[in-house]
Amino acid sequence: MTSLYGYEGPAAELVKEAGAKPGDLVEVSRPDGTRYRGVLMPRYALSGKPILVIKLDNGYNIGVRVTPGTRLRVIATREEVLKAARRSGAPAVIPLIEEQPPPGPKPRIMIIGTGGTIASKIEYETGAVKPAFSAEEILEAVPEIGFIADIEAEVLFNILSENMRPELWEKIAERVARHIAEGFNGIVITHGTDTMAYTAAALSFALRGLPVPVALVGAQRSSDRPSSDAAFNLHAAVLFAAKADAAEVAVVMHGEPSDSYALAHRGTKVRKMHTSRRDAFQSINSTPLARIVPKENKIEMLMKPLRRRGEEELRLENGFERKVALIKYYPGMYGEIIDVLVDKGYRGIVLEGTGLGHVGEWLIEPIKRAVEEGVAVVMTSQCLFGRVNMNVYTTGRKLIAAGVIPGGDMLPETAFVKLSWILHRVHDLKEVRRIFLENLAGEYNPRLTLRLYPRWPLNG
Amino acid sequence: MVDPKLDTSRYDPRSLGLKVGLEIHQQLDTRHKLFCNCPTKLVHGEAEEDIFYRRLRPTRSELGEVDVAALFEWRKGRIYEYHAPLNCSCLVEADEEPPHELNREALVIALAIAKALNSKPVDEIYVMRKIVIDGSNTTGFQRTAIVALGGYIDLPSGKRIGIQTIAVEEDAARKAGEKGTVTSYMLDRMGIPLIEISTAPDITSPEEAYETAHTIGQLLRLSGRVKRGIGTIRQDLNVSIKGGTKIEIKGVQLLDLLPKVVFYEAIRQARLLEIREELRRRGVTEEYIAENAVVKDVTSIFKKTKCKIIRKVIKKGGRVLALRLPGFHGLLGVEVEPGRRFGTELADYARFWGGVGGIFHSDELPAYGISEEELAEVYKELSADKDKDAVVLVADEEKKARKALEAVLDRAKYATKGVPPETRAALSDGTTRYMRPLPGSARMYPETDVPPFEVTEDVLAEAEKIKPVHPMVKLEELTRRYGLSKQLAKQLLHELRLDLFERLAAKYSDKVPATYIASIFTNLLRSLRREGVNIDNITDEDIEAIVKALAEHRIPKEAVEEIIRKAAETPSHDINKIIEEVASRRVSIEEVEKLVDEAVEKLKDEIRAKGMRALSKVMGLVMPKLRGRVEGRVVAEIAKKKIQEVLGG
Numbered sequence A: 001m002t003s004l005y006g007y008e009g010p011a012a013e014l015v016k017e018a019g020a021k022p023g024d025l026v027e028v029s030r031p032d033g034t035r036y037r038g039v040l041m042p043r044y045a046l047s048g049k050p051i052l053v054i055k056l057d058n059g060y061n062i063g064v065r066v067t068p069g070t071r072l073r074v075i076a077t078r079e080e081v082l083k084a085a086r087r088s089g090a091p092a093v094i095p096l097i098e099e100q101p102p103p104g105p106k107p108r109i110m111i112i113g114t115g116g117t118i119a120s121k122i123e124y125e126t127g128a129v130k131p132a133f134s135a136e137e138i139l140e141a142v143p144e145i146g147f148i149a150d151i152e153a154e155v156l157f158n159i160l161s162e163n164m165r166p167e168l169w170e171k172i173a174e175r176v177a178r179h180i181a182e183g184f185n186g187i188v189i190t191h192g193t194d195t196m197a198y199t200a201a202a203l204s205f206a207l208r209g210l211p212v213p214v215a216l217v218g219a220q221r222s223s224d225r226p227s228s229d230a231a232f233n234l235h236a237a238v239l240f241a242a243k244a245d246a247a248e249v250a251v252v253m254h255g256e257p258s259d260s261y262a263l264a265h266r267g268t269k270v271r272k273m274h275t276s277r278r279d280a281f282q283s284i285n286s287t288p289l290a291r292i293v294p295k296e297n298k299i300e301m302l303m304k305p306l307r308r309r310g311e312e313e314l315r316l317e318n319g320f321e322r323k324v325a326l327i328k329y330y331p332g333m334y335g336e337i338i339d340v341l342v343d344k345g346y347r348g349i350v351l352e353g354t355g356l357g358h359v360g361e362w363l364i365e366p367i368k369r370a371v372e373e374g375v376a377v378v379m380t381s382q383c384l385f386g387r388v389n390m391n392v393y394t395t396g397r398k399l400i401a402a403g404v405i406p407g408g409d410m411l412p413e414t415a416f417v418k419l420s421w422i423l424h425r426v427h428d429l430k431e432v433r434r435i436f437l438e439n440l441a442g443e444y445n446p447r448l449t450l451r452l453y454p455r456w457p458l459n460g
Numbered sequence B: 001m002v003d004p005k006l007d008t009s010r011y012d013p014r015s016l017g018l019k020v021g022l023e024i025h026q027q028l029d030t031r032h033k034l035f036c037n038c039p040t041k042l043v044h045g046e047a048e049e050d051i052f053y054r055r056l057r058p059t060r061s062e063l064g065e066v067d068v069a070a071l072f073e074w075r076k077g078r079i080y081e082y083h084a085p086l087n088c089s090c091l092v093e094a095d096e097e098p099p100h101e102l103n104r105e106a107l108v109i110a111l112a113i114a115k116a117l118n119s120k121p122v123d124e125i126y127v128m129r130k131i132v133i134d135g136s137n138t139t140g141f142q143r144t145a146i147v148a149l150g151g152y153i154d155l156p157s158g159k160r161i162g163i164q165t166i167a168v169e170e171d172a173a174r175k176a177g178e179k180g181t182v183t184s185y186m187l188d189r190m191g192i193p194l195i196e197i198s199t200a201p202d203i204t205s206p207e208e209a210y211e212t213a214h215t216i217g218q219l220l221r222l223s224g225r226v227k228r229g230i231g232t233i234r235q236d237l238n239v240s241i242k243g244g245t246k247i248e249i250k251g252v253q254l255l256d257l258l259p260k261v262v263f264y265e266a267i268r269q270a271r272l273l274e275i276r277e278e279l280r281r282r283g284v285t286e287e288y289i290a291e292n293a294v295v296k297d298v299t300s301i302f303k304k305t306k307c308k309i310i311r312k313v314i315k316k317g318g319r320v321l322a323l324r325l326p327g328f329h330g331l332l333g334v335e336v337e338p339g340r341r342f343g344t345e346l347a348d349y350a351r352f353w354g355g356v357g358g359i360f361h362s363d364e365l366p367a368y369g370i371s372e373e374e375l376a377e378v379y380k381e382l383s384a385d386k387d388k389d390a391v392v393l394v395a396d397e398e399k400k401a402r403k404a405l406e407a408v409l410d411r412a413k414y415a416t417k418g419v420p421p422e423t424r425a426a427l428s429d430g431t432t433r434y435m436r437p438l439p440g441s442a443r444m445y446p447e448t449d450v451p452p453f454e455v456t457e458d459v460l461a462e463a464e465k466i467k468p469v470h471p472m473v474k475l476e477e478l479t480r481r482y483g484l485s486k487q488l489a490k491q492l493l494h495e496l497r498l499d500l501f502e503r504l505a506a507k508y509s510d511k512v513p514a515t516y517i518a519s520i521f522t523n524l525l526r527s528l529r530r531e532g533v534n535i536d537n538i539t540d541e542d543i544e545a546i547v548k549a550l551a552e553h554r555i556p557k558e559a560v561e562e563i564i565r566k567a568a569e570t571p572s573h574d575i576n577k578i579i580e581e582v583a584s585r586r587v588s589i590e591e592v593e594k595l596v597d598e599a600v601e602k603l604k605d606e607i608r609a610k611g612m613r614a615l616s617k618v619m620g621l622v623m624p625k626l627r628g629r630v631e632g633r634v635v636a637e638i639a640k641k642k643i644q645e646v647l648g649g
Ligand SMILES: [Zn+2]
Pocket: B033, B036, B037, B038, B088, B089, B090, B091, B092, B093, B191
């Protein structure tokens, strides 16, 4: 079947026959006498319906069904349409802010693009959103950051957040290390939000002795809309990277639904806790690292940073083992799931157990076998809040006896990243256990206080 | 020379080549909002709510265009405060969750109305984002989708008005207030489905604009699926005259104001053309203005001024800037609309583009404490000619004042061309004020979060079922089916609760005459409203309960007014309790007979003398004691009988 610009079947054939392409001014006429004139749009809907999408003169899109005998004719090509639009007086580009940043030395900040659209432009003829990634384009969209720092930018890659994977963590870590060596005073990484916390954890372990702040930032509302949180978050992230006296990896995002303050969360303690809210990112078993008020260019530290700026020197310890699995236990889970991983040569398994760190007792044997075969098995809790404690109940004690490493109050995702990182460099299970239990990047909080838990704002 | 005073009677809109198009926005009465599951109702009084604050950043098109109005608000640091009532808003209104799929119910209603307007439904409905950055949408855009194209409506006058497009849109948030740079909005209204009907510019007189809006409004109500009451229907206008420009006028809420707004806009354009002719006569061209306009800082002239506004500005470190408008002598005082002069138009520009409080101009000076001498010095400083040029003063921060005068100068230059394209806001007296430049064409983008909706045969069949009839057809139906007089039927057609009438008439007209039910709406409720009784407190359920009580003979017709008055006192009344109270006061026939007997006894002599003509006297004695407790007809019958007895015995 023909497929063209998202069109299939008769619609695609019609488009092909007419030699039309998205952006062309076309006329559709049907045997029933109806005629539609407008710009042909690509079809985004993932269904093969025989419907052409046309942008009318008033800017609206409509769908026109292709019936037998329907004809399509190109009136003017996209190039001609654009030319005419520009001729009719392309408006002068008005800058968002009239003032220029004052001269004088400013911190040097590198913005590394990995995906998500922190700054974007809308395509004139189709309304499609295109990412803007050069420093100039970012500064045009968010000129405020030019007042804080000298901005440089590069696109490392541009992927959907869900397609992030360990080899890309490695690429980012390597690039960050290079830019720090070049003398940048802080690094900002734009990242899709879905897997941002994993990447933050990965960088937290790979960038040993980090001497400058590294801020990961994203947007929950895409930057093509006036209400986007992208500019606010980027402003906060640049501020953090340029000014914070905290040399660690942090996720910088909205702190509440209002455009009031952003929060910097420690890279190993942060988790995306909501599918869509601006303040989706939350610190778990930890307070946030800092509160940032972009409007006042203010940073307020909420806890002691892991390191101050320049306190240590960077040692890049890159590399993540791929044969590691993160498994959530559920009632009735079969032991064969563990067996399969062992048989497939997996070197590490992070379990998300129930409550204090348990699994059904029938899993103890398969787990024991896994450890005996040299697989590192870590226990975390699907409760997320609180720490595992496997001494309280029998099953826990049996798991410990089977050789399971307790993950403390560490997030399951962080434990997964940490185990992947350790297994890349250590093989001996005893050594794996020793390093895993060490607090390397603030991933453990030895003291959980009463207020480290969300509560409902009930009256009375 | 143009006469500065405006005589509106000199202008006939028809001979001006008036062309008007209407955009009618009507809320649909759906179970939930257009893109989420919140109910389509507004909060009244105190309601539990969350509050959050946002800013809206102007977005740029591929060509680099930014919406200037939005940009200015953003630069000023405009903050929007949103009140999110828990009962009728959710994460979608707060822009914290993507929109859900299009509300099917709303689409079916819109398609039904489209069919009634002879409009052709599109085959697939696409939701677009229309950029609107005044904060009234948390997203910074309004979601809108065309459901049908083309069509027409025939007016009672016989004229046919074309329909261009029919769209469904989400309603905006309700503005709750403004304080400094903070504008607050209530989110309950945001997301309620609206139908937008855009007519062709076929309307040629103010009266016809009214007739069109009225007929379409009636048709919408006849669907029985739209909201009623103030604020549920709003009109925007496009107005132009021959030689003028298409002007967008926003937000006419009262239908009665519509013809006035149209008339005044036609006059405004005509007056601007008169000013253009006068400038041509004087040989004042755009180039001439550009070459001879001068802006100077004249703060020193006002060091000792008696003008309080200027003194305050200077004290705060601001400046006074003056602009010479070459060749404009006398023109700034020309009235373009009743009470609004050309100078007012310039002031609107100064306010919008410069963010200043206003301007002073030579055609209104000396005044406001600015003296003759000061004015003369300003003329001197600008090398301006008192008999040829006009002078505009602005006192504010230097940067703002400069921008303001630049805008004034640009607007003045346009006067040589005629009517500048603008979006204007309707004011309550029927005049309009400059709101912003016409938005660029690149303000519409696809809403990629909402999948398109295919208009299938099934959907169209559903729409066909609820398609409203044309008001004229309905008129005929009302007279035929319910035996209403044409006069009464016409009055009823104007009635917001026509659908309620039809429901009640269908249900009860065998027991309560349809003409009486109709008169509850056309007479009783209307006269009570005129009297100041708060009829808004009377719900459809109240009226139905009353008609039901009448049908069951639990209350007499005479009691209806009293019941309504009582119910109207509070919004939280219990109608059945009020009806019960009245019903319990009903008197027995024996009691009536006793009272009539007493009266007849008293009037015995008169009855003997006048015969049956004394009936009114008897009634006059009895009725005050019985009003609302028994039907007058019953009393009259008894009285007749008793009189008969006296005469006969
Ligand atoms: Zn909602």
